[in-house]
Amino acid sequence: MAIAEELYAYSGGVNELLARYGVKFGIYKNGEFHEQLFPFDIIPRIINHDEFAQLERGLKQRVFALNEFLKDIYSDGKIISDGVIAEEFIYSGTGWLAQCAGVSPPKGIYSHISGIDLVQAKNGTWYILEDNLRIPSGASYPMIARELGRKSLPPEFFEKHHVEDNRNYAELLSRTMNYVNTGGLSVILTPGRFNAAYFEHSYFAELTGAHLVTCEDLVVEDENLYFKDYSGKKEKIGAIYRRISDEYLDPVNFNSQSLIGVPHIFDIYRKGNVAIINSPGNGAADDKGIYYFVPAMIKYYLHEEPILNNAPTYLPYYEDDMKYILANFDNLVLKDVAEAGGYGVIFGNKLSSSEKEKFIAMLKAEPRRFIAQEVIDFQDIEIFEGSSQVPRKADLRAFVLMSDEPVVWKSGLTRFSRNPDSFIVNSSQGGGFKDTWIMTEEK
Amino acid sequence: MMHRLRYIYQMRLNFEEPVREHHFKLRCFPSSDERQKIFNEHIKIYPVHFSNAEKDSFGNLCIYGTANQMHDHFAVNVDGEAEINSEGKVPAALNKIGMFKYETNLTRAGNSIREFHRSFEPMNYMTGYERAIYMMNELYEEFLYTPGITGILTSAEEAFTLRRGVCQDYAHILLALCRLERIPCRYTAGMIPGEGATHAWTEIFDAGAWRAIDPTHNRECDDTYIKISSGRDAQDCAINQGVFYGGGRQTQEVKVIVHEILPQS
Numbered sequence: 047m048a049i050a051e052e053l054y055a056y057s058g059g060v061n062e063l064l065a066r067y068g069v070k071f072g073i074y075k076n077g078e079f080h081e082q083l084f085p086f087d088i089i090p091r092i093i094n095h096d097e098f099a100q101l102e103r104g105l106k107q108r109v110f111a112l113n114e115f116l117k118d119i120y121s122d123g124k125i126i127s128d129g130v131i132a133e134e135f136i137y138s139g140t141g142w143l144a145q146c147a148g149v150s151p152p153k154g155i156y157s158h159i160s161g162i163d164l165v166q167a168k169n170g171t172w173y174i175l176e177d178n179l180r181i182p183s184g185a186s187y188p189m190i191a192r193e194l195g196r197k198s199l200p201p202e203f204f205e206k207h208h209v210e211d212n213r214n215y216a217e218l219l220s221r222t223m224n225y226v227n228t229g230g231l232s233v234i235l236t237p238g239r240f241n242a243a244y245f246e247h248s249y250f251a252e253l254t255g256a257h258l259v260t261c262e263d264l265v266v267e268d269e270n271l272y273f274k275d276y277s278g279k280k281e282k283i284g285a286i287y288r289r290i291s292d293e294y295l296d297p298v299n300f301n302s303q304s305l306i307g308v309p310h311i312f313d314i315y316r317k318g319n320v321a322i323i324n325s326p327g328n329g330a331a332d333d334k335g336i337y338y339f340v341p342a343m344i345k346y347y348l349h350e351e352p353i354l355n356n357a358p359t360y361l362p363y364y365e366d367d368m369k370y371i372l373a374n375f376d377n378l379v380l381k382d383v384a385e386a387g388g389y390g391v392i393f394g395n396k397l398s399s400s401e402k403e404k405f406i407a408m409l410k411a412e413p414r415r416f417i418a419q420e421v422i423d424f425q426d427i428e429i430f431e432g433s434s435q436v437p438r439k440a441d442l443r444a445f446v447l448m449s450d451e452p453v454v455w456k457s458g459l460t461r462f463s464r465n466p467d468s469f470i471v472n473s474s475q476g477g478g479f480k481d482t483w484i485m486t487e488e489k
Numbered sequence: 490m491m492h493r494l495r496y497i498y499q500m501r502l503n504f505e506e507p508v509r510e511h512h513f514k515l516r517c518f519p520s521s522d523e524r525q526k527i528f529n530e531h532i533k534i535y536p537v538h539f540s541n542a543e544k545d546s547f548g549n550l551c552i553y554g555t556a557n558q559m560h561d562h563f564a565v566n567v568d569g570e571a572e573i574n575s576e577g578k579v580p581a582a583l584n585k586i587g588m589f590k591y592e593t594n595l596t597r598a599g600n601s602i603r604e605f606h607r608s609f610e611p612m613n614y615m616t617g618y619e620r621a622i623y624m625m626n627e628l629y630e631e632f633l634y635t636p637g638i639t640g641i642l643t644s645a646e647e648a649f650t651l652r653r654g655v656c657q658d659y660a661h662i663l664l665a666l667c668r669l670e671r672i673p674c675r676y677t678a679g680m681i682p683g684e685g686a687t688h689a690w691t692e693i694f695d696a697g698a699w700r701a702i703d704p705t706h707n708r709e710c711d712d713t714y715i716k717i718s719s720g721r722d723a724q725d726c727a728i729n730q731g732v733f734y735g736g737g738r739q740t741q742e743v744k745v746i747v748h749e750i751l752p753q754s
Contacts, residue, residue: 123584138591144721147546147588267555268539297732298514298553309512309732313543313553 049207050089050428050435056198057088057430063194069187070245085478086191087429091442091460095485101164101172101444102454104354107344109160109446112177112331114347116156119330120146130346131339132363138414139336140384141329143292145299149316152226156325159222159287160446161185161459164354165424173357173422175441177337179328181289184459185445186246188481189215189253192457195481210484212457216253218447223256223285225449226321230284231273233257235264237290237306247289256287266310271320285321286311292326334383334417335361358420362413371409371418375402378418380409393421429462429478438462442482458482491572492712496680497746498567498687500728505737507559513731514553516545516718517687518567519679524577524701525716530569536560547675547725549718565729570750573712578698586673586694588721595722596664596676599646605631606669617672618695621702622709624666629707632659641723656689657723659704663691664722677701678726679716682747687728692719715747 070081093101118125119136126133136142161182163175192212196204204211223232234256236247251258257273265272265280272280288295294304299312315322330336338359341352360367360378371378375394382390397405409416426437440462445455460480498517515534521527532552534540540554556563592598598606609627612620635653645665648658660676667674673694681688690710692699699719701710718726728743 123587126587127584133587134591137588142588144588144725145546147585149546269541298512298730302730302732309555310514310553313514313541313551316543 049092050430053088053090053199054430054433056195059198060088060191060194061086063198064191067190067194068245069190084187085464086187087462087478087480088195089428089430089435090481090483091427091440091458092483092485095487098456098484100353104172104352105162105444105446105454106452107348107350107353108162108174108177108340109157109448109452111340111344111347112160112179113155113157113448115343116179116325116328116331117150117154118347120149120327125343125346128346130342131336134363134414135333135335135339136330139330139333141327141331141333141336143300143327143330145312146325146327150318151315151325152228152318152321155226155321155448156328157331157446158226158323158325158448159219160448161443162446163441163443165357165422165441167422168425170425171355173355174337174340175357176334177332177340178443179324179332180291181324182443182445183243183246183289184443184461184479185215185455185457186243186249187479188212188457188459190249191479191481207483208486210456210486212455212481212484215445215455215457216250218453218455219250219287220254220256221449222447223254223287223321223323226323227284228319228321230270230282230320231257232285232287233259233264233273233283235259235261235286235288235290235308237261237294241289243289250287261290261306261308264308264311266308266314269314269317269319271308271311271314283320285323287323292329295322295326334381335363335414338417357422360418362409362416362418367418368409368413372406375406377421379421380405380416380418383415383417427460427462427480429464429480436466438464438466439468440480456484491574493750493752494571494573494682494713494715494747495750496567496569496571496715497744498565498680498717499742499744500565501742502563502729502731503740503742504561504563504735505739506735507561508733508736509557509559511556511560511563511731511733512554513556513563513729514551515565515729516549516551516726517565517728518550518552519569519571519715519717520550522577522716523579523698524575525571525573528570528572530567533564533566535564547718547720549720549726563731571715573714575701575710575712575714578700579692580698581673581694583697589673589675589694590668590671592665592668593722593724595642595644595724596661596668597644597646598665598669599650601650602646602662602665603669605649606666616695617667617670618693618700620670621663621667621672621674621691621693625663625702625704625707628659628663628666628704632662634659634705656705660689660691661722663702663704667691667693675699675719676722676726677716677719678723678728679714679718680745680747681715682713682749684744684746686743687717687745688714689723689726690714713747713749 157179161178234251271283293301296312297304297307344352362368380392427440428435443459536556538557639654645661648654690703
């Protein structure tokens with residue numbers, strides 16, 4: 047790739063800047079926290095204009111349907127009574143929160159910021175791998191890589207190559223927060239600097255002008271949430287982009303053992319007095335079991351055919367699917383629905399016969415716990431290893447931000463596996479990242 | 490003729506060391522529905538900086554708030570009168586009961602409950618409610634009411650393995666059994682005549698409404714059962730969920746008094 051050759055000279059410089067800017071990723075391993083650099087590869091993933099336009103339509107459609115689904119299951123549950131989704135997949139999942147039943151978030155938006163993971167097969171077809179509707183992270187990495195690239199590369203480089211400007215993420219994020227704001231400040235809540243994504247929290251705050259706050263800065267009084275400044279002055283908050291998970295959000299409503307959180311924030315959210323971004327309870331829609339039903343959801347709520355495909359998926363819960371799984375075990379990848387971050391993923395052909403026997407017994411005992419998927423032979427993407435280019439597996443996390451309508455950010459986080467034999471690209475498992483270039487319209 | 494009951498619920502938390510910024514969420518207030526009418530209810534909470542009322546997702550009345558200033562005890566007094574119509578049906582829409590059919594952490598059947606369940610006769614001609622009554626009888630024969638062995642965090646499976654426990658355990662085990670058969674059922678916290686602690690029982694969905702049965706006494710609930718709250722398990726019905734700074738050891742005292750008000754001649 048000619049661009050790769052052109053970029054190679056700048057690789058060291060950009061990586062050095064990234065390190066200096068503290069672009070890091072925190073990892074917990076064996077009870078210890080380590081911060082490590084998130085390796086950046088300068089060869090971008092390039093998606094041409096028309097191809098992205100198609101992805102864009104498909105992603106908007108998908109996120110819109112997922113949002114409708116959340117609205118539905120926390121109110122009337124029509125999709126269940128109409129028999130489209132087995133209720134077991136909703137009520138016995140860990141993502142569904144009973145506390146959210148009957149609560150409507152401001153403007154009916156549940157998934158303000160969605161991170162949808164895709165892969166491209168060798169024949170060029172894109173497949174959705176996973177929907178992340180809780181607190182998807184990662185947009186800051188291509189943002190800062192582009193920003194630092196702009197500092198290092200010749201002026202006009204990106205314009206010359208017809209790359210869509212991705213610097214509008216902060217603007218999209220502000221628009222998303224403002225749209226649901228119930229009156230008052232918009233803030234970004236971080237659990238603190240020992241969080242894996244702290245770099246991202248502070249970067250977003252800097253770019254959007256929102257206050258970066260921790261739980262100690264917040265208090266609920268009467269029916270509102272307030273930000274307390276150093277002098278003790280209180281200012282009302284109308285939207286909170288929280289980067290802590292539901293269970294730690296509010297110790298009097300969720301996990302009472304939580305040492306962090308904002309007591310009563312859920313009580314005033316219930317009354318409609320603050321927007322929580324993303325809404326509590328979204329885990330009900332990004333469960334790996336629910337993923338299976340997303341194409342059916344699109345047809346059910348939108349009366350449209352899905353534009354983007356799921357990877358072919360089977361639910362052992364259904365007898366026919368179970369038969370297929372047992373007959374094709376070696377060609378499938380099995381995933382534990384409760385796990386994330388690349389954990390709990392088993393390739394059928396990697397198991398010894400005794401391991402396989404044991405696994406199948408578990409599958410039969412707890413069919414609701416697993417999904418099986420065809421292994422997609424996804425396209426390799428070139429990375430630099432020293433000065434030579436080598437192929438590696440990579441996925442794409444696309445970001446969809448919802449305000450008056452869903453908007454797909456014209457960039458995305460491309461993650462790659464550094465290990466040539468691995469399909470697992472998660473940053474928590476040592477993968478690296480790339481910028482994602484969307485081409486502007488051909489003139 | 491319908492009974493009229495007078496109830497008093499008192500809860501007091503004593504802190505060894507004073508606490509501050511005490512955030513509480515209380516769920517100990519009977520409210521009126523198709524089955525019970527509440528009259529002349531008085532609520533006192535001390536100390537309070539602010540408080541506010543709401544209904545949670547199960548329809549339970551909650552009061553949440555904060556006590557900012559240092560305090561070494563926290564007290565709640567609720568008193569009022571209730572008239573209960575045990576024939577009154579609390580309706581439930583079919584699309585709202587799904588969550589009550591599936592196990593929770595406290596009502597998950599493990600090996601010992603599953604084994605017990607396997608010993609039952611199938612009897613698939615029964616309605617869910619009749620089946621629940623049958624399982625309640627079986628449980629009553631198998632389990633021994635014994636205070637002091639289990640706690641509020643004891644799961645159904647743990648209590649059943651011991652074969653001993655209190656009303657919360659009876660309720661959780663019956664819920665675990667019903668949920669193995671996907672019979673919609675819920676946990677109910679409340680009060681019955683006498684002096685002592687709160688009581689717990691279960692409600693079973695039957696023909697569009699909830700019917701209350703008491704596994705601890707192996708009977709259907711009559712017009713002396715005052716309901717406080719209901720949910721999937723005891724955790725959903727927590728009388729108080731609170732956090733605070735400081736405090737050292739804390740002790741909780743709960744006192745419930747319920748007696749019949751005799752009609753004036």
